Amino acid sequence: MSRHAVLALALAFVLLPAFGAGDSGQDEQLIQQSDIPKDAPRFADYPAKPYAGANAAPDVSSDPRSSRYRTQLKNWAREKPNFAGHYILATWGCGTGCTEIAVIDAITGKVFHPPGARTNHIEDVDPEVLVEVRENERRADFGALRYRADSRLLILFGAPEGRADNQGISYFVWEDERLNRVRFVGKGPSLPMPRASSSNRAR
Secondary structure: OOHHHHHHHHHHHHHHHHHHOOOHHHHHHOEOHHHOOOOOOOHHHOEOOOOOOOOOOOOOOOOHHHHHOHHHHHHHOOOOOOEOOOEEEEEEEOOOOEEEEEEEEOOOOOEEOOOOOOEEEOOOEOHHHOOOOOOOOOOOOOOOEEOOOOEOEEEEEEEEOOOHHHOEEEEEEEEOOEEEEEEEEEOOOOOOOOOOOOOOOOO
């Protein structure tokens, strides 16, 4: 069985409650292929020149979060840049359906824990939208992140930081050493309509 098949099977168990419930509200929250906008940002819109030089050692002491995950970061820092030219987008597990995200500068060794996208949760993501993880490819995001070495665009399926209001498809662009969300397709739970106060009701 291929690595992708194993991941897909594992993810199916994570998503089973969403598929089995038959609740229309839950179905509305499921991120599906049809939710991807036809005019969505493209990788070619945000080009970057891939880096082929030597990798610097990661700085795992300047930030408490980096110190906590020093082993993961040191292992990831040996990989070839896979994002935004000379950066390494590093991922590792943080629980069921949860992925921790960090960005390592392969040239300087600086480590970033991007605010707003330090983690991603994928409990309500249709397996059909996940990218196939190639054999021997190092990643721990279940295929819920789309990125390339020659682009500054990161597409994220799920709920960044585990927040219900973040549930959907997020399009981030790496600029000024941070991830900026340039588009969002929300699939979170609908908020109840506020009840009209007595002063606003029609008389």
